[in-house]
Amino acid sequence: MEPILKLESARLLMRQWRDDDLPAFAAMCADPQVQRYFPATLSRLESAALIGRLRGHFAELGFGLWALERKVDGQFIGYTGLGVVDFEAPFSPAVEIGWRLAREHWGYGYASEAAWTALGCGFERLGLEQIVSFTSVSNQPSQKVMQAIGMQNDPADNFEHPKLPDGHPLKPHVLYRINRQQWLKTLQA
Template sequence: MKPILQLESARLVLRQWRDEDLPEFAAMSADPQVMRYFPALLTRLESAALIGRVRGHFNEYGFGLWALERKDTGAFIGFTGLSHVNFEAPFTPAVEIGWRLARRHWGLGFASEAAWTSLRVAFGQLGLEEVVSFTAQCNLPSEKVMQAIGMQRDPRGDFDHPRLPAGHELQRHVLYRIDRDEWRHTLHG
């Protein structure tokens, strides 16, 4: 399949990562507020490695976590996109939708807008049957985005993240799902 390298929404460009995105991404990944629902802040080197893994996912599957750019300013503001879940859980194999935005771009609807665009690709161009999303059960802002894009909580699917140690405050995760029919219904509501 030909890689899906760029998408557009009303206010955003979802595009391939550029080397010049690293400083902003590293700053975002070192922000304790942005990373409060993740186990640790990322160093610049870890941020660069994550970009490398995202690029590898695009090379392997033709889609991934797109860098987000505001159309009005050209600013890099984070990422949103689709990726194969890279750990074993009762709901895998699966493709997840995820997002992370720099703090100054929160509360403007960018995560939901980019996520809608990603779901359009998932169910349209990629022909996926289902997309999942998950987060630490204390991450209510991320759950609100999941709900805003029509995803439904699957309480039976909630799980302890296998990459976090037993008893870690972020170990328990909630699972959301949306399938192609639910997405279509949400579109035409």
């Protein structure tokens, strides 16, 4: 499949990663507030390695986490996109939708706008039947985005993240899902 390297929404360009994204991306990943629902902040080297893995996902699967750029000024603001769940869980194999934005871009609806665009790509262009999203139980901001794009949580689906050690405060996770039919209904609403 030809990689999907670019998507657009009203205010955002979702594009392939560029080398000049690294300074802003590394600053975002080093921000303790941005990373508070992740196990740790990332160094510049770890951020560069993550960009490499994100590029590799596109090369291998044709989709991934797109770099987010504001159309009005071309500023890098974070990422949003789709990825294959890389651990075993009751809901895997699955494709996950995820996002992370620099703190100064919170509260403008960018995450929901980009996530809605990524859902459309997943269902229309990739032909997926279901997309999941998950986060720590304490991450209310991401759960609000999941709800805003029509995803639903069944408490019976919640799980302990297998990549985190027992007792870690982020180990308890919620799982949200949306299937193609639910997504089509939200389009018609």
